[in-house]
Amino acid sequence: MGSLYLVRHGQASFGAADYDQLSAKGHEQCRLLGAYWRERGQRFDAVFTGTLRRHAQSLAGIVEGYGEELPAIALPGLNEYDSEAVVRAVHPEPLAKPTDPETVKQHFRLLRTGLLAWMRGESQPQGMPAHVDFHAGIVDALARVLAVGVGRQVLVVSSGGPISTAVAHVLQAPPESLVELNLRLRNASLTELAYNRERFHLVTFNTLPHLDSAEARGLISHA
Structure with missing residues (x-):
């Protein structure tokens, strides 16, 4: 069996004008993950990322902690959906930036509604692909992992979506479950899939082994 390690990017800049920028906390989350792997002798036969800035910055943080380069192939199919476009498709009226608890809750309520509408083909967020095409990009990335070969260790740095x-896709879960999985993913979290020549199997989901200490727990974040 091979192993696929899916890492969500570190904390970005939620609520800022440019979300696609890792915060100092996000960089440290990723650096500690790289150090965790270095200490355990983890090796990677292939690395894939999305093409967003926060993906490249997260990999750079991992590399800093890991102590050696991890050459990566960037795939647009691993990029995140546009959450603001998803929300606007179901709530076109202007919204305040999510900077306090109430506006943050409102944002995620609308995001949940918007994601379900997009997945069901009931809305088409501006500037985004249809969900079937978004899904196809992920399936293509998984096929590329299978092509690396059985028994290999593969790292993917991407986003929650x-x-x-x-x-x-692996669990054949319905849209409602996909959305709940999406909204539970923590920054710099680790999800592991095992794979053979034909299919993937879920091993772990949304874990933070590199932040499992009294000193590092203050780095845990979601948005």
Whole structure:
């Protein structure tokens, strides 16, 4: 069996004008993950990322902690959906930036509604592909992992949407479950899939072994 390690990017800049930028906390989350793997002698035969800035910055943080380069192939199919476009498709009126608990709750309520509408083909967020095409990009990335070969160790650095889509695809889960998986993913979290020549199997989901200490628990974040 091979192993696929799916890592959600570190904490980005939620609520800021440019979300696609790792925060200092996000960089440290990723650096500690790289150090965790270095200490355990983890090796990787292939690395894939999305093409977003936060994906490249997260891999850079992992590399810093890991202590050696991890050459990666960037795949647009591993990029995240546009959450603002998803929300606007079901709530076109202007919304305040999610900067306090109430507006954050409102954002995620609308995001849940918007994601379900997009997945069911009931809405088409501006500037985004149809969900069937988004899903196809994730399936293509999984096929590339299978092509690396059985017994290999593969790292993917991406976002919550692609990772939850990959897990839901493997589990044949319905849209409602996919959305709940998506909204539970923590920053710099680790999801592991085992694979043979034909299929993937879920091993772990949304774990943070590199932050499992009294000193590091303050780094745990979601958005």
